Amino acid sequence: MLVSSCFLSFCFGSLTSFSRIKAELNTSVNHTADIVLELAALDMMDIDKIIAITASNSIPVKKLENPAFSANELRILDSGEKLVVNTGFLYSRIVVKTNDTYLEISINRMENTFTTYITRTGIVLLLAALFSILLTFFSSGITLRPINELISATQEVAKGNFAVRLATVYHNDINRFISNFNMMVMELGQMEVLRNDFVSNVSHEFKTPLSSISGFAELLQKSELTAEQREYAEIIVYEANRLSKLSTNILRLSKLENQEIITEKVLFSLDEQLRRCLLILEKKWAAKNINLEIYLDKAAYYGNEELLEQVWINLIDNAIKFSGDGGEIIINCTETDEADEAGKKGVVVSVKDSGTGMEEHVQKRLFEKFYQGDSSHASEGNGLGMAMVKRIVDMCDGTIEVNSQKGFGSVFVVWLPLDSEE
Numbered sequence: 001m002l003v004s005s006c007f008l009s010f011c012f013g014s015l016t017s018f019s020r021i022k023a024e025l026n027t028s029v030n031h032t033a034d035i036v037l038e039l040a041a042l043d044m045m046d047i048d049k050i051i052a053i054t055a056s057n058s059i060p061v062k063k064l065e066n067p068a069f070s071a072n073e074l075r076i077l078d079s080g081e082k083l084v085v086n087t088g089f090l091y092s093r094i095v096v097k098t099n100d101t102y103l104e105i106s107i108n109r110m111e112n113t114f115t116t117y118i119t120r121t122g123i124v125l126l127l128a129a130l131f132s133i134l135l136t137f138f139s140s141g142i143t144l145r146p147i148n149e150l151i152s153a154t155q156e157v158a159k160g161n162f163a164v165r166l167a168t169v170y171h172n173d174i175n176r177f178i179s180n181f182n183m184m185v186m187e188l189g190q191m192e193v194l195r196n197d198f199v200s201n202v203s204h205e206f207k208t209p210l211s212s213i214s215g216f217a218e219l220l221q222k223s224e225l226t227a228e229q230r231e232y233a234e235i236i237v238y239e240a241n242r243l244s245k246l247s248t249n250i251l252r253l254s255k256l257e258n259q260e261i262i263t264e265k266v267l268f269s270l271d272e273q274l275r276r277c278l279l280i281l282e283k284k285w286a287a288k289n290i291n292l293e294i295y296l297d298k299a300a301y302y303g304n305e306e307l308l309e310q311v312w313i314n315l316i317d318n319a320i321k322f323s324g325d326g327g328e329i330i331i332n333c334t335e336t337d338e339a340d341e342a343g344k345k346g347v348v349v350s351v352k353d354s355g356t357g358m359e360e361h362v363q364k365r366l367f368e369k370f371y372q373g374d375s376s377h378a379s380e381g382n383g384l385g386m387a388m389v390k391r392i393v394d395m396c397d398g399t400i401e402v403n404s405q406k407g408f409g410s411v412f413v414v415w416l417p418l419d420s421e422e
Helices: 002-042 047-054 071-078 113-158 172-222 227-257 270-280 282-287 305-321 360-364 385-395
Strands: 061-063 083-087 092-098 101-105 266-269 291-296 300-303 328-339 345-353 399-404 410-417
Touching: 002 047, 002 092, 002 101, 047 061, 047 101, 071 083, 071 092, 113 172, 172 227, 266 270, 270 282, 270 291, 270 305, 270 328, 270 345, 282 305, 300 305, 305 328, 305 345, 305 385, 305 410, 385 399
Parallel strands: 291 328
Antiparallel strands: 061 101, 083 092, 092 101, 266 300, 328 345, 345 410, 399 410
16 A cells, blocks of 8 residues: 555656656757857857867767758758757757757756656655565554464364463454453353263263163063064163263263373284274174285384274274175284374374265264264264274374275274384
């Protein structure tokens, strides 16, 4: 804005001064030409002397060698009059004839009032532009700082971080906006705490009656029942176990979300743990005749063995669940030379299946609590497994990525830093 103002001011000033400067320059040329003609008429000095007396840096006087004029122009010069040879946008060139010599009186384009004016004004304009750019840069940084901080804070809230707060150190209007934002985030945080506490408490209270229902239903199955009654008892046991598993996963995830430090770390073989997880799930993958391809390098990992086992169980179980009969699952485990920002090397574990795959919108919400890509809930699950996987991997300072395409299977890649035993 300031640069535009300077430029417009420069243009307006130049236009208003142009006519006056042009008239002054042309007057000076005409006046010099008159002096040349007067001195030549006196016939008291030669041409070189006249040139030396009348010429100056701003208005040079020079001889014309082999000039080419029209008949009309020659007539004017022979009569002793001044001939305006060329009138440009700003400058005039006048030719006179003295003693059979043609002299040209003009303006030195590099030495005149208008050139000086343009040069000085251009320098002032350049300095003003630089100053305005610097002023705009610093002022915009100060003005946009609270907006940038607010954008960063809203991004954190969108990720589920309700502990973010902004400092009120700006203008009153911005302070009110920031105060309202802080109040909103605080209310959202309290609602999240109440929701988590409610879900956790309800899940805890469910466990005992669900165990009783499941136990009595199993006892009923051992008694003499009709086929229809036995089917009902099996449904009761199945649903009671499913609710019990849901409440267990909720309590486990709630504990993980309130835990920041991983305890009970030990040094164990990661490749052997993956083999054990495959044995635990053998009944499931064998029932579908799934072909397993296992490429496990030896990898010693220092961490919580029980937590990592939950990660592999969930990933492999999902690969089995969404693979059809005769499908294929490929599991890789290898150390990598790539290091994180802290310089730690890591181990990469990938689980690839040939199942149904996922659409892009499902992948984006895959690690949210209670989210299931199958909106009909036809497949077994409660939407907590992947949330637990993400939380455990984050607690291990690792990363998890998913690459999937509908109808072409999915691959999950987990990177974990290799900590030395402390």
